[in-house]
Amino acid sequence: MLRHLLWLFFLALHAAGAGQYNRDSLLQVLPGLPEDSVRVQVLLDLSWAYFRSDLNKSLDYANRTETLARKLGLTEKLAASKRIKSFTLSGLGNYREADSLLVSALADYRLAGNQKMIANCYSELGWLKRLQNDPAAAVDYFGQAIDLAGKAGDINTQAQAYNYLAGLYADQKQYDKAIENYEEALERVRQLDIQPGISACLTNLAAVYTELGQNEKAIALNREALPIKEATGDLLGAGRVLNNLGIAFNELSEYARAREVLQRADSLAREVGNERLVNTVGYSLSVTAYGLGEYRRSIDLCQRLLDREPPVTDLDLLSKIYRRLYLAYGALGDYQRAFESAENWGRVTDSLYDENILKATNEIEARYQSERKNQEIALLASEKSLQQLQLNKRVNERNGIIGLSLLVLLLAGLIYNQYRLKQRSNLELQELDRLKSGFFANISHEFRTPLTLIKGPIEKLEQNPGETLSREEVRMIRRNTQRVLGLVNQLLDLSRIDQGELxxxxxxxxxxxxxxxxxxxxxxxxxxxxxxxxxxxxxxxxxxxxxxxxxxxxxxxxxxxxxxxxxxxxxxxxxxxxxxxxxxxxxxxxxxxxxxxxxxxxxxxxxxxxxxxxxxxxxxxxxxxxxxxxxxxxxxxxxxxxxxxxxxxxxxxxxxxxxxxxxxxxMQDPQNTLQEAEPPKAFAFRSPDLRNLPLVLLVEDNPDMRQFICDGLIDAYRTLTARDGEEGLKLAISRNPDLVITDLMMPRMDGVEMTEKLKTRIETSHIPVVMLTARAGMENKLEGLETGADDYLTKPFDTRELRVRVANLIRQRQRLRDHYQQQAHAVVPEEVTATSLDQQFLERLHALLEAEHADPEFGLPQMQRALGMSKTQLHRKVRALTNTAPGTLLRNFRLDRAAQLLRQEADTVTQVAYRVGFNNLSYFSKCFRERHGASPSTFCD
Missing domain, CATH: 3.30.565.10 (Histidine kinase-like ATPase, C-terminal domain)
Structure with a gap:
């Protein structure tokens, strides 16, 4: 019954224009027409004219249209004939052939490039799938119809497809989706100002809200639809809307209002002579009477329905009538008739159940018979193929060998292609894994820096409970807390977007x-x-x-x-x-x-x-x-x-x-939630730090981190700061600090590149480097250490740990210089645990002193030229490695060599002085006494 009603509604929508055809005029014109496009159109119009009254005649004219259109090569007329044939066959219950014809019509419209009719065919295929209880396919077809109609600008077809799709969702009790699609359809018919379409969408929406029990919304929509029905002269539609209003008022127990609209509905139903509506309204009036306590009137109304000619055949309505009689007799205390009504109610309910079972059984039987016929056809075809194979055995054997060879090649190609696809998939997975790994490494870097700046002041406060944080430190904590919160919110927003919750x-x-x-x-x-x-x-x-x-x-x-x-x-x-x-x-x-x-x-x-x-x-x-x-x-x-x-x-x-x-x-703008940006601080001149303390160069691009580290080192060290690796390298070369602290990731030049340049320049290779980073991976640590960094510290770090590591490196460098100063006369490179470049420098310096110390003309200028360094660079390098100025180092080397010669008693004091590059004997004696605590003449006594 439901499928039949759906099909009738479909016919009403698609054959709305059939009334315009004058069937008698077309029949008179047809015999005198030649076989041309005009005759094709007349045959097509006749098929539509008979569509609502005689499906078999409609099918006959559609077949004649198809034959002539194919003969004349009229593609669009051929497609139109297949389309009307599809509608007719679906009306006759032959859904399978109707489906096939509509698919063929769709192919013809595609060949003709008619986008509007392509969209129509998709919509109609969805309707057929809905009738065949295939909702998944129906949803897919409706969706394609909506997309194509939108691209073609066909709002009417789009509205129609939305309406069909909503009806499908309503059948499946998916009322939210039904409402959404009915509203889409309503928006479009309002845009086109199609009054019948507007009223249809409003009543459809009202029906859904009635199913949901939201009767107030249903009443509002039906009231909006009623004037449209009346204005367009649709008395039958107006009667149905009034009946729906009465049902809603009954549900809300507003029986007086229900009776008013139901009486109007009854008048319209009798005026148009629609027996089904008369019966439906009569039952609604009996419900109203029962609700008002008028049990006798409720019984009379139900009895009239049972006594009507023709009798009520709708089992569902009969079941409701007997149930109402049972309730009304029971309310009057007439239990004998109430019992009889209850028996009739049960009998009709059983018949309704049996009818549904029979319908389902018939559908299953029809499917079985169809499948059986298909299997028989397939069996006959296979037997015929077997006979043909036997007759052509030799030819087939040869073809089999060829086919087998081709199959092997095809399989080999497929296997190779599958291998390539697998390789490509593996590469894509590896790339995705690399991107994700990079993402997590970078996001950890984003978190670690602000966490360090939050953690540091808190640890300071924890270690010194009596102190308080400065206003600038509190602001720094707030800024970096906001930064962490912003990152977390971004990640949460991405997650909510992925889940569709944002x-x-x-x-x-x-x-x-x-x-x-x-x-x-x-x-x-x-x-x-x-x-x-x-x-x-x-x-x-x-x-x-x-x-x-x-x-x-x-x-x-x-x-x-x-x-x-x-x-x-x-x-x-x-x-x-x-x-x-x-x-x-x-x-x-x-x-x-x-x-x-x-x-x-x-x-x-x-x-x-x-x-x-x-x-x-x-x-x-x-x-x-x-x-x-x-x-x-x-x-x-x-x-x-x-x-x-x-x-x-x-x-x-x-x-x-x-x-x-x-x-x-x-217009009052809501309170602005933006955090006010802090105004830039006024520029202030810094006084130079003249304390006799080690100089530490800090290279860090984050201003808060730069200030935080400087505050932690200021008591024990002089500090020098740079914002990036390029600026840090220039300062390291010009100021020769005792130690460099650098961040790994910075603008213009990062910490790795800067460290590499420091360790490969002769004038800065001796400077120890501590590298800071928010990247905690082993590969990042190895990368930093391989470039020559002396230590590596991961954010967030403890300020005390940083101070200890800085102190250890500076103390180690000082011990190296003290160790050299205690040497008797020579630089011993293998005992200096410095970088390889420093070892090479010390070896060159030692070889140069060995070769040139006897030359009295050899001095600092000659040493500079030989080593390829300026006076300042040479002074800083030698002092950094030996804690001794280059001139003093040369003089001490000569004096220590003189002491060796005097111990061997190889020459006189004068000869030894000349052999080690001294021309002035008194100056030699003075310097020797200062170096060794005795004059040259008494040194060995």
Missing amino acids: RLKPTEGDVFKCLRAAASAFNSHAAQRRMDYSVRIPTDSLWASFDRDKIEQVVYNLLSNAFKFCEDGGTVAFEATYKDELLTMQVADSGRGIPSGDLPYIFDRFYQAQGGMTRDREGSGIGLALSRDLVELMDGTITVESEEGEGARFTVQLPLRAIRTRGHGE
Whole structure:
């Protein structure tokens, strides 16, 4: 019964125009027409004309249309004939052939390029699948129809497909999806102003809300549909709407209102002569009477229905009538008739159950018979093939050998192709694993630095309970707590997006004001880096409903990205415009740009561009991905334009409808949740540190970390700071510090590259290096140590541990210098535990002193030229390794060699003085006495 009703509704929709055909006129014209396209159209019109009254005649004319259209080569007419044949056969219950014909019609429409009819065919195939109890296929066809109709601009077909899809979901009790799709259909028929379609969608929606028990919504929708039905002259439809209103009022126990609308429905039903509606309204009136306590009237109304001619045949309605009689007689105390009514109710219910079982059995039997026939056909075909194989055995054997060979080749090709696919899949999995590993390494780096800056002051307070934290330290903790919280929120947002749980939370406010506040947060950062930062936002207000938090996140991510990849002194620009209900935001920078090979993947999760200037610029790989997901959540788009070396420009476009109904004075922007950026601090001159303490060079790009480490070392060391590896290398060469502390990841030049350059330059190779990093992996530690770093410390670290390691390295270097000063006369390279470059330098220096110490003309200038170093470089290098100036080292070497010769008593004092490069005997004696505590003449006594 339900399937029959669905098919009737389908026919009503698709044959709505059939009444326009004058069947008698067409029959008179047909005999005199030649076999041309006009005759084809007349035959097609006759098929539609008979469609609602005589399906067999409709099928006959459709067959004649198909034959002539195929003969004349009229592709679209051929497709139209197959389509009407499909409708007719489905009406006759032959769904399988109807399905096949509609698929064939779809192929013809594709060949003709008729996009509108292609969409129609998909919608109609979905309807057929719904009748065949194949909801999965039906949903797929309806979805394709909606997409194709949208692309073709066919709003009517799109609305029709949404309506069918909603009905399917309603059948499956998926009422949320049914409501969603009915509303989509209603929106489109409203757009086209199709009044019958609007009323149909409203009544369909009302039926769903009635099923959900939401009778108030159902009443509102039916009341909206009723005037449309009346205005379009659809009396039958108006009667059904009034009956639905009566049912809803009965459910709400508003029986007086129910009786009023049901009486109007009864009048319309009798006027149009629709027996089914008369019976349905009569039963609804009996329910109303029962609800008002008018049990006799309820019984009379039910009895009239049972006595009607023709009699009621709908078993479901009969079951309800007998049940109402049972309740009414019971309320009157007439238990004998109540019992009889209950028996009739049970009998009809059993018949209804048996009918459903029989229908299901018949469907199963029909499927079985169909499958059996198919199997018999297949068996006959196989027997015929066997006979043919026997007759052509030799030919087939030869063909078999050829086919086997081809099959082997094909299998080999498939195996090889499968191997290649597997290899490619493995490479893709390895790449994904590499991207994820890089992501987790980078995100740990993002966490470790702020955690170190939070942990340090807390440990300081824990170690010194009597002290308090300074205001700057508290601000530093707050800034880095916000940074960690922001990272965690980004990760949570990505997770919620993946799970489909992130929702927009729009509030009314001034969009331009929100953007100005977000962009201004970068003013102080731009000022500190001496960058040209311009913000162009209209000065007027744009009042709209938008998700403030999501837009702020997008702006922050894009501006942070622009500043990160732009050098100091560069340019960053932010611009916002609004036109045609579209908010456009652009962020441009003059940085190094994005390589063309990376552009297609720049918004992918975990992706970082390769070959960057510095590894810290890789980021965590989530900022741009999160921005893209947030923009898409707001139904917007985000694009990027860039050339390597020319900077990048990101463009975000968001659909936004301005609210213009409120007065300007009423527009009160909600409290701005943006954290106010701290104003840049005034520049202050630092007084030079003149304490006689070791000099430590700190190379760190994070200003908070730089200040934190300096505060921890200031009591025991003089400190010198640099913001990146390039600046740190210059300071190390010019100032020759006692130790260098460097971060691993920095702009312009990272810690690994700087350490490598320090350890490969003769004038700085002796300086011990402590490397700090937030990357805790063994490969990162080995990379740092292999470049020559003397120690390695992972963030977050304890300040006391850093001080101990610094003190140990400086003390070790001092012991090396003291050890040399205690040597009798020679530099012994193998006893100096320094880098290989320092060993080579000491060996060259020792060989030079051995070769030239006897030459009285050999001095510092000659030593500088021989070693290829300036006076300052030579002085710093020799003092750093031996704690002795180069001139003193040469003089001591000559005096120690003189002492060796005097012990051997090989020559006189005068001869020894000349042999070790002294021309002045009195000066030799003076220097010798200072070095060895005795004059040369008494040295061996």
